[in-house]
Amino acid sequence: MSTETIKVKAGDLKPGMGVKSVVRFSSEFSYLDKGTINFLKGMFKDAHVVVKQKDGKHTIPIVGLKLGDHLTAVVNIPSSLRLDSLDEETVGVLRKKGCEEFLITASSLPAPEPVAAAVIGGGDAKIRARRVAETNTFLEKIGLAAEGRSEAAAGVEEMFNQGRSGKPSNKPAMEAVEEILKNDTSTAMVAVAGLKASDQTYTHCVDMSTIFHDACLGILSDGVKTLPEKLSRSTLAAGFMHDIGKSQVPKEILESTKRFAVDSREMLLMRKHVGFGAKILSDAGMDKAMINVAHYHHVKKDTSLPSSYPDVDYSQVMPMTRLAAVVDVYQALIGKRSYKKNWVPGKAVEFLSSLKGTEFDGAMLDHFLNAIGKYPVGSLVRLSTGDLAFVTSIQGQDLDSPVVAVVENAAGEMLRSHLLIDLMIETDISITEVVDHYEHYSANEDQAFQIFSSLNVV
DSSP states (O other): OOOOEEEEEGGGOOTTOOEEEEEEEOGGGGSOOHHHHHHHHHHTTTOEEEEEETTEEEEEEGGGOOTTOEEEEEEOOOGGGOTTSOOHHHHHHHHHTTEEEEEEEGGGSOOOOHHHHHHTTOOOHHHHHHHHHHHHHHHHTHHHHHHHHHHHHHHHHHHHHHHHTTOOOSHHHHHHHHHHHHHTOHHHHHHHHHHSOOOSSHHHHHHHHHHHHHHHHHHHSTTOSOOOHHHHHHHHHHHHHTTGGGGGSOHHHHTOOSOOOTTSHHHHHHTTHHHHHHHHHHHTTOOHHHHHHHHHTTOOSSTTSTTOOSOOOGGGSOHHHHHHHHHHHHHHHHSOBTTBOOOOHHHHHHHHHTTBTTTBOHHHHHHHHHHHOSSOTTOEEEETTSOEEEEEEOOSSOTTOOEEEEEEOTTSOBOSSBOEEETTTOTTOOEEEEEOHHHHSOSSTTHHHHHHHTOOBO
């Protein structure tokens, strides 16, 4: 039986469906009373639950529920409970008790109506179901990725503060790396980086780390979905610590909101961070590749460019550092700076393409663009139908044809259910332009992120 899952709301739950998890509840579950705990223990015996506490979310056996707990999910529901094929009575109980959203097995869905197939333009139903399941799995990680990004940025700040005190340590960075690996949130954090503007230093290192990791994944993994753990760990760590030398730059310069002139005292001091970083990592016994990234990620292909430093022959720059140089500029473009407007990922990709052979190694730039896509995940695009859609994944080598979720129709009306379209299958639909999501959704800085993370794909 297929293990693919699809998210459905309580109103769409039907007899015959198989429940794998309950992922949203009514407000009554935010402070559990005795009656609700007894219901949960009876309905979901031997399952696990996710509870929200002051120090974060924790997964515990359901028997460990206590009065006052804030329940966010029921997971690992055993097959012995016979919830893998619901009857009408159980559907009614789940709805009545306040279970609002479920993950169900894709194989338990009823066969699609012929009319629905016509609406989406045909295509293979199994491929479509798989795309929906993959997208839901990815979207489930977005909130966790945003939290992890904030926590990791705090870790980077702590690492810098330790360096300023004369006791540099890579422990905060390595703890963040382990958390990302444990939760498998690197790719989701890349999407968050494009949707939520970062600060100038600490979150830059986090975004650099995850984007660098996923770029390496695209280059080295030859299509498989995971890198060897050792390589994942080293690429993430290299990104986190590529700017560790900035811990030796006075904080008032590092966190200044001014744009310093190229020949200013502040900028000359800032440029010394690469040498500081190489020494810190060398003294800590880090490997040569990580040291090379820290030391030479600002060296350009054309070393005569004013933005290229330190003064070194390009042959000294390792291939992975050449890739890191591309990622560093990409993140700087999409990241927030007090003296400039941040770019959306699709526009940044267009700009990077123009720097091939001058600022960047051509092969590494091509590798990066192939890995992140012409329209990176999270990009807001306009389709040839006039609709607006968010890119949710990139499939295959056709970078012009990602998978998208339609969020707004051609009339400008926001949609409640978001049709998922694989543009490699729906060849009569194409992307006509990249839309600046900060300008289009401007109610607040995070509005686009909030819409993306709440997608209800169908």
